Amino acid sequence: MTGGEPTALEVRGLGLRIGGARILQGVDLAVRQGELVGVIGPNGAGKTTLFNLVSGVHRPTEGQVLLGGQDVTAAPVAARARAGLGRTFQTSSLFPRLSVLENVRLASQGRLGGALSVLRFPRSGDAATRDAAEHLATVGLTHRADAAAGDLSHGDKRKLEIAVLLAMRPTVVLLDEPMAGVATADVPGLCQVIKDLHGTGCTVLMVEHHMDVVLGLADRVAVMHHGELLACDTPEKIMADPTVQSAYLGDVA
Ligand SMILES: Nc1ncnc2c1ncn2[C@@H]1O[C@H](COP(=O)(O)OP(=O)(O)O)[C@@H](O)[C@H]1O
Ligand SMILES: [Mg+2]
Numbered sequence: 001m002t003g004g005e006p007t008a009l010e011v012r013g014l015g016l017r018i019g020g021a022r023i024l025q026g027v028d029l030a031v032r033q034g035e036l037v038g039v040i041g042p043n044g045a046g047k048t049t050l051f052n053l054v055s056g057v058h059r060p061t062e063g064q065v066l067l068g069g070q071d072v073t074a075a076p077v078a079a080r081a082r083a084g085l086g087r088t089f090q091t092s093s094l095f096p097r098l099s100v101l102e103n104v105r106l107a108s109q110g111r112l113g114g115a116l117s118v119l120r121f122p123r124s125g126d127a128a129t130r131d132a133a134e135h136l137a138t139v140g141l142t143h144r145a146d147a148a149a150g151d152l153s154h155g156d157k158r159k160l161e162i163a164v165l166l167a168m169r170p171t172v173v174l175l176d177e178p179m180a181g182v183a184t185a186d187v188p189g190l191c192q193v194i195k196d197l198h199g200t201g202c203t204v205l206m207v208e209h210h211m212d213v214v215l216g217l218a219d220r221v222a223v224m225h226h227g228e229l230l231a232c233d234t235p236e237k238i239m240a241d242p243t244v245q246s247a248y249l250g251d252v253a
Contacts, residue, residue: 005032008068008172008203009085014053015062024049024227027063031172036194036204037232038214041224047207050224051174054205055087056080067172086170088161088178096150100141100160103149104132107167135163139193155186162193173197175206179213191217215239223247 007030014027024046031037039047052058054065056077064073067083075083094103109128136142139159144152149160158178165173178194179187191213198204198217208214214221215235222232225247231238238244 005034006069007031007066008033008035009054009205010066011050011054011063012066013063014050014060014065016049016053016058017061022227024053024060025062027229029222029229029232031203031205033171033203034198034201035219036198036206036217038218038221038235039205039207039224040209040211040214040221041230045224046227047224048176049227051087051176051205051207055085055174081168081170084169084171085174086165086168086172087174088158088165088176094149094157094160094164096148098149099145100147100149100152101129101132101136101145103160104135104163104167105129107164108132108135111168132163132167135166138166138196139163140189153183153186155182155190158182158190159186159193162190162197166197170202172203173205175204175208177207177209179208179210187213 010030011027015025016023027050039050041047049058053060056072056075056079060073064071066072067080067085070083072080072083095106105128108131112128112131133142133145136145139162141156141159141163144156149157152160162178175194179190182190187210194204194206194217206214206217218235220232221235221238223230223238223244230247231241231244233241
């Protein structure tokens with residue numbers, strides 16, 4: 001990072017209170033364009049909540065969310081997606097009965113325009129199908145193009161979710177535990193896909209428990225604990241930070 005890049009995503013004083021419970025509080029974070037930030041912290045720290053507030057699934061009770069400098073705090077999910085924000089979910093968000101290719105083609109078609117219909121049998125040469133096939137190749141799923149998405153292995157589903165994301169051409173993506181439940185053998189392939197996504201200039205925020213993955217991919221690591229952001233710095237500085245060590249490793253152990 002040179003520090004000269006514009007801010008792609010920023011949250012200011014972000015908080016969420018539900019009933020009497022403070023789920024998240026005082027989170028300040030600015031992510032520069034093209035940066036990959038790993039988000040770590042024990043279960044229940046508020047990582048998914050942060051993503052839900054950024055993507056618009058929940059509204060914060062305090063603070064602001066800015067995308068490319070625009071305040072989107074009150075904007076619905078779809079408006080944020082149109083503004084370039086993409087996300088994957090911890091639980092799968094695919095259409096299980098549709099084919100692998102069709103899942104990606106819907107996203108390609110959504111971006112390229114045209115009738116958004118799965119009832120109309122697509123011509124194999126149409127622009128959306130070609131675009132979708134390219135994204136399937138990127139994630140290494142070409143050989144599964146005709147399979148029902150619901151029949152894929154867990155690791156392949158994660159790859160398909162990323163292909164769907166690629167088809168939307170987001171400028172900022174939120175990946176919530178992309179390696180969760182993925183077979184060890186699939187982890188390097190998925191890491192490469194995320195690296196490639198980041199390599200296209202995409203800004204990435206990624207919640208991930210595999211520390212080797214986070215340390216290998218992230219420009220900076222954000223540490224969450226009890227609904228607060230404890231620190232956000234280079235992987236080296238985070239690993240050497242005694243406060244982070246005791247809070248994070250203490251809770252996890
Ligand atoms: N809709 C909700 N209602 C009440 N509590 C919630 C809700 N969503 C999350 N929480 C609580 O907020 C805390 C943070 O959850 P979450 O963001 O899922 O953590 P993480 O993703 O870091 O494991 C947890 O204690 C969880 O039980
Ligand atoms: Mg979570």
